[in-house]
Amino acid sequence: MTSSATVWMAALMLVASVALFVAAPLTEVFSARRRETDEEARGARLQHERGLATAALRELDFDHEMGKIDDDDYHALRTRLETRALAAMSGLSELSDLSTVAGLSELSALDGPALSGADAPARTAAAGGIKPCPRCATPAAADYLFCPRCGATLERPVDLPAGSSAP
Numbered sequence: 001m002t003s004s005a006t007v008w009m010a011a012l013m014l015v016a017s018v019a020l021f022v023a024a025p026l027t028e029v030f031s032a033r034r035r036e037t038d039e040e041a042r043g044a045r046l047q048h049e050r051g052l053a054t055a056a057l058r059e060l061d062f063d064h065e066m067g068k069i070d071d072d073d074y075h076a077l078r079t080r081l082e083t084r085a086l087a088a089m090s091g092l093s094e095l096s097d098l099s100t101v102a103g104l105s106e107l108s109a110l111d112g113p114a115l116s117g118a119d120a121p122a123r124t125a126a127a128g129g130i131k132p133c134p135r136c137a138t139p140a141a142a143d144y145l146f147c148p149r150c151g152a153t154l155e156r157p158v159d160l161p162a163g164s165s166a167p
Contacts, residue, residue: 039095046091053085058149061136078137086130086139131155 060081064074130139133147133154140147144154 043092043095046088046095050085050088050092053081053088057081057085057138082137082139089130089139 057078060069060074060077063069064071069077129142131142131154132138133140133150133152135152136147136150138147138149140154146152147154
């Protein structure tokens with residue numbers, strides 16, 4: 001009888017250990033992973049929204065150029081998508097400004113590689129706002145000299161020396 005009880009006890013311990021191993025990822029007790037803060041979650045959501053809106057704008061432009069969308073629908077859709085993209089960009093800018101004020105180094109990743117390249121217009125309010133490209137209407141930071149999408153020259157006010165007048 002003793003060996004039968006020992007076998008049952010060993011089987012019960014094996015089943016219990018397997019159950020704990022399977023359930024461990026579902027609990028926070030065994031998790032050493034750092035939890036995402038509210039600001040990081042908001043930043044990730046805003047980056048995702050900005051990416052979706054800018055991709056939709058590119059697709060809309062392409063469809064309009066191919067003749068799939070008439071001018072009235074194009075302008076209405078473009079206005080809505082630009083509003084979504086600019087709202088996400090301004091949210092990212094506010095979040096970035098909050099991170100520098102509060103000294104949160106984790107949020108400085110929002111200004112990193114995810115916002116470079118074609119998505120560079122997201123660096124906006126800190127640089128003085130947003131201005132649209134005169135050729136393709138892509139939003140660009142006010143301090144940009146060229147459009148990040150089509151490369152067109154963006155107008156920039158010229159700093160005149162003190163005492164001189166505009167031509």
